Amino acid sequence: MKRLFKMLLCSALVLCMTGCGSTAPTTESIETTTSQTTTASESESESETTAATTEETTAKNDTLVIYFSATGTTKGIAEKIAAITGADLYEITAAQPYTEDDRNWKDSKSRCSVEQNDTSVRPDISSEPISLDGYKTIYIGYPIWFAQEPRIMDTFVENNDFGNAKVVPFCTSGSSGIGDSWKNLAVNAGSGNWITGTRFSGSETDFELRDWVYSLPRAMTLKINDTEVPVMWEDNDSVKELYSYAASGIRIELSQFDGFERFGHIGKSLTSNEEKITTSYGDIMLANNDQLVVFCGSKTLKYTRLGKILLSEEKMIELLSKDGNVTGTAVIKLM
Structure with missing residues (x-):
């Protein structure tokens, strides 16, 4: 009788342990879950890093x-x-x-x-x-x-x-x-x-x-009265020489002439290829081999064309008459 009771008790214990084992996670499943979570976190982190890097590069x-x-x-x-x-x-x-x-x-x-x-x-x-x-x-x-x-x-x-x-x-x-x-x-x-x-x-x-x-050459910039202006430079010997000279910077004191132009001495004689030109606002000309002339009006004379300031007539007038001054400065340098 005692032997039968012991056998029944052992069977009950085995069944209990089997039932508990079916609900508890194994070591392998815990490691897999942890690994998946870690991988997901790393992927998310890498995505964020890549996005940040792309944004920074742009x-x-x-x-x-x-x-x-x-x-x-x-x-x-x-x-x-x-x-x-x-x-x-x-x-x-x-x-x-x-x-x-x-x-x-x-x-x-x-x-x-x-x-x-x-x-x-x-x-x-x-x-x-x-x-x-x-x-x-x-x-x-x-x-x-x-x-x-x-x-x-x-x-x-x-x-x-x-x-x-x-x-x-x-x-x-x-x-x-x-x-x-x-x-x-x-x-x-x-x-x-x-x-x-x-x-x-x-x-x-x-x-x-x-x-x-x-x-490709560096761009040559022009400032008039401390305002940098957009310029289209010509492709000729005069501009090439001016470009070489501008490497160390050129400062030109401008004076008014005829009311609608400003001129100043460059400080160096440039090659000229004069032709009869009717100027318009924004034109940049070389006169007498060593004078830079900026126009805000029309005039017909012989000049060598250097370039053109890409501003409207209204903005050119405002620029050259800033604060009511009839004089000013032009600074040419390489960017």
Whole structure:
């Protein structure tokens, strides 16, 4: 009887232990849960770190490549420049894409023929707006259409502020040069320090583009009465000599002449290539080989063209007559 009782008691204990064991987590399950929790936390932490790093990198980048490309040629050059410089990349896209028929230059009624023959046309842009604040160097590229910049480029530059950034224009074309297209963009932009534009065929190698990027000059800036102004400099021997001289900084005392111009001695004689010019507001001229003249009006005489201040007539008058002064200073230096 006692033996039977002991057997029943042992069986009950075994059943009890088995029941308890089914609800308690094993060591393996605890370790797995802990491992999964740790991995999730680490992944979340890594994601946050990556996001922060990306945001920081973007904020620190001071170079931007902007481009418009209808066939992909300009896009290819722009992407290579961005890779070489580590720049941000921004594509201008047309709200109404340009088809092959649109670009038919042999058809006088094609979309591009009509647009390029009307300088007032401004095609709509579908790209998300971009702020150019914080960028110190901006490359801007486009194809040459009918020996000009596409009108959509005028839309973009007129609606964005380049500030005092160095602007490097480039174009792609099978045969036509860049011509005055980059100057048109600079004038329409009314901001930025624009250097002479460059044409590419589209077949340039990474090495060729790298050599070009590294050969680009520093931008030459101009301050008048302590205000830095956007300038489009000419590509001639006079400006090249002025550029070399500006490496150590040039300070010019300006005096009024004829009421609508300011002039001053540069302190060095520059090569001149005088021609008869009718000036307009913002023109920067070389007179008598050693005088810099800034115009805010029209005058016809022989000068060597140095550049143009990209400000409206109203702002030019305000700048040159700041605080009622008829004298002032011009400071030219490299950035």
